[in-house]
Amino acid sequence: MKILSYPPRMAYILAFFALVNIAVSCTPSTPEAEMPILVENEGRYALLVDGEPFFVFGGQSANSSTWPNMLPRVWSAIESMHANTLEIPIYWEQFEPEPGKYDYSIIQMVLDQARERDVRLVLLWFATWKNGSNHYMPQWMKNDAKKYPNLMNKEGRYVDSPSPHATAAMEADAGAFTEFMRYLKKADPGHTVIMVQVQNEPGSWYSVRDYCPAAQQLFEQPVPEALLKAEVLEQLNIPAGARGTWEEVFGKDADEYFHAWHVASYIEYVAAAGKAVNPLPMFVNAALRDPLTNPPATHYESGGPTDNVIPIWKAAAPSIDIVAPDIYLRGDETVLKVIELYARGDNALMVPEVGDHAKYLYKVIEKGIGFASFGIDTRWGGAAGDRPNPLAEDYKLLAPMAGKLAQWSFEGRIQSVVEPEEGDPSQRINLGDWEAVIRFGKGQRLDLLQDQQPQNRNGKAMIIKLDENEFLAVGTTCRFTFNPIGKNEGKNWQYLKVMEGYYEKGEFQMIRILNGDQTDWGGPYIGEIPTLLHFTLGVRE
Template sequence: MTATQTSYLPCLKRVGGSWQLQVDGKPRLILGGELQNSSMSSARYMKTVWRDLKGMGINTVLGPVTWEDIEPEEGCFKFSELDTIIQDAQSDGLRLILLWFGSFKNGSSSYVPPWVKTNIQRFPRMQLRQRDGMLHHENVISILHDECLEADRRAFTKLMDHIKETDVSRTVIAMQVQNEVGLLGGSRDVGPVAEKVFQAGVPTELVKFLEDNWDNLPQEFTNSFPTFAAARVDTQRKGLVKSWEQHFGKSSYTDELFMAYHYACYVEKIAAAGKQAYNIPLFTNAWLPMPGTKDASGNIASGGAVPGEYPSGGPTPNLLHVWQWFTPSLDFISPDIYAGDYSQICDRYAGNGQPFFIPEQRRDEYGARRIWEAIGSHGALGAAPFGVDTLRTEDCSFRSHYELLSSISPLLLKAREESAFICGFFFDEIPLNSHDDKAHIIKLATSYELSISRSFVFGQPGPGYGLIIELDTDRFLLVGKGFKVEFKARSDTSVVSGILRFDEKEVVDQTGTLRTARHLNGDESRSGMWANMPCDESHIGESIVPIAIPARTGIAEVQVYAVEQGIPQVVTNGFAKESVA
């Protein structure tokens, strides 16, 4: 029986206002972990880490499948190592997202097979001009020649065909096509062929896309091309066949747009062939720029302020719209978030109508706290810290976060289906002698304004994280640690708002069924002022009163109430109702 003969294939489904990944016909939250680059080259090595990964709370492992490993000789494909890896992952109850390291990985072509690396005539490289004016071949395949594209497309199609025929358990649930594409060291390829294409007319399809969508493109993007903006309103200049610089002006951003268009077309042809072979979710990822940084320090994974310091032509935030338009076979495009404004990056990649997923991010506690915002406020399919297989299980910062998220994931996914109000957030440590620049987060639910801040302590406030789900207009599920919530009715005629009931909850089964562990009041809620979700360790400072209640389950349900001016209320069975007296 082949994978396509089974009832369900992994797919993406639009539900409510968000996307869900469906696995075995059921929604799945990806609690991911990405392996080091070389780990999946050896099934024997992977046998030593599968159980550790599962012990970290991971349910989905991201790992590379490389072109050089599966096609060491042209036309000779070897899948035995991959087959064993898939079988072993399935045996340990884990799913896989495979990362195709084909023509490109981190701005270079280090994973192409030897028969590609050694034949520069058949598989030309990009070229950059050195300080002495001489052209230099780079370790990156040219995107303006078809030979390597066709070879990569054949290999990727063969891989997808093989997975379709052999992965009956559907252990592989998605595929990343290439890895952090773009050119490092310069803003564009300046070899003879590239120069000829650059001086020729800009493709009509790109010009039309920009003209039709200009007003909806990021301002940072449109501000980079004043020449094009002026030409849009100049009827005498419109419609003329012009070179890239005549259209967009002379700048590194024109170079970057040139590279982005051609990279996107290259990746699309490979993705389209793979999707035709086996229709599971496909995506690619982005190395993100970071203003104020340079790669001169030897950094090879993130950052860079201008094209070439970061991979020029990759699907960065400013070029995301262009990439999405010219890669229709990709289901989404993902950011690798190691630095920068996490919230802003989530906004950009989740706010463009596509599914949102973070395939790489920091693996420390700083990174773990942030996934609560991605999942809670931005509807992320999930996230994956990088390099998890070189951590000890007990040292994995994500372990406790994943265990808590896993326990309530049925409730979270159901709330998404119902388009319920959900928000996620985090608070970092406050440096000594520093001001808390994130004192309150204000969120608007259906009937209440939620003011979210750090959990109450007499001493030094700690970090925090969590999400809130609106169960009903007056009931909320709180999940996480290190925060408190104050509720205020949004009605202009409300005179009193407060907490009616505050219960600590615990999950009793895999469906997310909750039962009450404790009824909380008094010091635990400041006598009804707020719902406090404490840290694992609460500090009392110099206070002589030991109000330092540590976290337990990290789950609570709150029922709130509001009294409208002139409308007396009574409480029946724990629910506020208008009095009929």
Template sequence: MHPHLKKVGDTSQLYVQDKPFLVLGAELHNSTASNVKFLQSVLPRLVEYSINTIFLPVSWEHIEPEEGTFNFNLLDGVIESVRSHGFHIGLLWFGSFKNGESAYVPTWVKQNPERFPRSVIWKDGYLTTTKTLSVFHENNVEADAKAFQRLMGHLEATDKDNTVIMVQVENESGVLWDSRDRSDISNKLYKENVPKELLSHLETAQLAQQFKTRFPKVSESGSWESVFGRGENTEELFMSWYYAKYIDRVAAAGKKVYPIPLFINVALNIADSLPSKVWKRPNQYPSGGVLPHTMDIYNAATSHIDMYSPDIYADEFEEFCDAYRHGGNPLLIPETRRDYYAAERVFYAYGKCKAIGVSPFGIDSVWEESALYKTHFGLLKQVSSQILEAQAKNKIFGFHFDDRAVSRPLVHSFGNITAHIDRIHSYGKPQSGFGLIMQTSDNKFVGIGYGYTVQFSSSTDHRVEIMSVEEGRYVDGDWEQTRLLNGDETASNSRWQFASVNPDYGDYHVPLCYPATTGLSICNIYVHKNLYGMFP
């Protein structure tokens, strides 16, 4: 059976060869896979990172250099090289759009703008024709859809062991440097009535709060400005509708011949890597992409896309993870930072938001920055089967405590058992804490991570106490205990503790906590009747 998504509990999971699969990904730089020999020089190093899926592009210009003539030799060599190293592939279709432009379309498209019209924007006081294909012209979408269908048909015919497990349709689509296309056909459509199918969806669907905040009042009918109001936010919605229709048509052509999971990625509307929020305007990022406030537009317009996937480089990692679970959307993060900041937060994505996968971008260039992924993906790999089972049963919770902020304890209920989670105490400088915990049976929890502590209570009149904590690792699925923790390491079995890698004892002369070793332990609890009220 081909790779597919399956609804389990309150989420969806990716199935590969009819088994649930947790994506531990890495996206390569755009040109790494443009030459098989160069790619082969990179792949051996990725094996050390516990990665199981590599995200890499295939471009329209490579597979259809002449109209109607297709060449898949490069792609076949790439797939075989990746397969031989034991990886799967998340294939990125660089068709009409890449980072909001059309740099990867074939020469025969680039050199014929009369047949394949470009978008028009208002820039520096003038109307300017861009390098980007217009979403309003039949020739553009028809040519892209034909090429994508041939690509998907080739995968269906040749990739019998499912090396390719999903495909991204286009890349960070949207108008650049303006909030909408200003061509004659775009202007005409903008003045026409909003499509009834969109208005019907907005009337009946559970809408995202981000949409309702921007558009608190939506009229029942009329032009785009009559329904949503005048301004760049409405122009962005207009472009979102037509980009969604364009991309969905390309996706439909491919899915007709090979229905594996398809997703759209998006450049977010917030400045990257800043300590405070700096929201961008629609002319400062690709206007028309599937953002939290436009996701409902895409929900109404598409029926062949399985996931809307954020490229998260901003500090608001957790916020965007939460936003992209709207409407039951399965969370896949095809691009994120390769530094410690994102590496510490992957546990939140897999645990709290039940992510299908996370993939740092450009891991093939600066290996030192990506070193934490080697450790963290190594932990996730050991317990991937437990994570998938816990996601399906809603018995998992992921979290992160920032070393730059005051620690606020978290509370999560596993049925009648409540976990109270906090950053581990430090006598010196506070350190970050992160991980995920899973309830694998009534009285057994498995946890991974560093720098946090867990205490348990019951929602009934019972007491919950820790019976034992086993530190260790899973080797080929079998548990190997390295230590039985007690005393200082568990505060005499009153707390389930995950030490920091380098604890800071400050001026305190007693090193009360042994540094982290495996970052993985099993906590066995017991529950009994509390006969004398609250335990002091």
């Protein structure tokens, strides 16, 4: 098992995960509280908070909501959707209104209010980049375009995107971010803040890269050695041993790769400075490209951590623990491909922004560490009863078992499926000596399923293997049944017990035992409200 970021008590981790070989690349934690950390084992990740696995059932506020008069609506939204974590921006323009003068009031207000509600925080540093632009830079920087320039396009015009080659801007950002992280270390010894996002969807929309004379001079120089390592080139489909200028090594992709390297290097400078004083886990979010069609870089935000340049980001920005997809793309094939591409052996899957994508929550629980709905205080309404967030029922059921789910995911016990958008509504999961069969649809009986398919196929299901014959299952608009396979193949079987329930304080609490009509017509059925079932299966010899 490998520990990323900085560890809590080493003996605790050893005992908790019952693993032996641990590689440590970090410094001791402070005595006040255990530092949130990422741990990795065989390509699976867990986020540890207070020394225990934690899954982020999150909600992100709208961009302009971190103000005193807006926060009541944010907290109302968090409460009504049953989230355990709020993602909320911190604005550079508010934090450093004059050079070297800092205003900590907003940060302290958010910390205090989160603690009152027992909600964790992921703070989003809106600074040099926000959606490819520099709109959150302080006004004193915006007024000095010569010192803090935007990038130049091929036609020689400046566009609305900051240049990653602006050293003065990079140093100013690093200075402010370091002060922000230093204040967090002092004001938050209990680690209400569990992660920090550095920038927001960095890159550029209006030019593939910066074409100013200074950038062009860099472009014509040899590619940095750190990017020419064999393992990096292999991931970029470039022959090992390639050397030369950007164009000589990367050909038609040279402009985009050059830009990605320098955007990532800029953010590495900022992140490393902040991490040196307060080593919380850090991530950068990505405005995605279509992962199925390989579009040109002019069609998406060039330079950010899109799937095709993740190896470049990993090489350029080692202080960034995670590159994270913001998922607004549509369609099962597309979204599931994004999840596959970002759940890498060298990258924990964290989804800090989604639209109304509740269908894919279980897939992220299976493979990742967190999931958050965007714009919770404006898109879904902030008061209880106002246009409920589509994740609210799932969060209500699952957030109380966030620690268990995070542990099971880390151990590889979870498998999930989504309802196919067309064709056969059934899905199957191999569980060793059992095969779970999940039939999606709104029919209350198996013989009615085909006639009562929902108009929108948004069903989902997740199964956790507790033991060889014992499973938890949760889903929406689906029916669960099982087939004996493996050593059980060909044998008669039956439900020994099926319980409906919930988790409280880490323990399963039974609501009722299901039997008769609730199990005999093709297995237990779950409607549009997610339900947790506990199965114990047996074969009759």
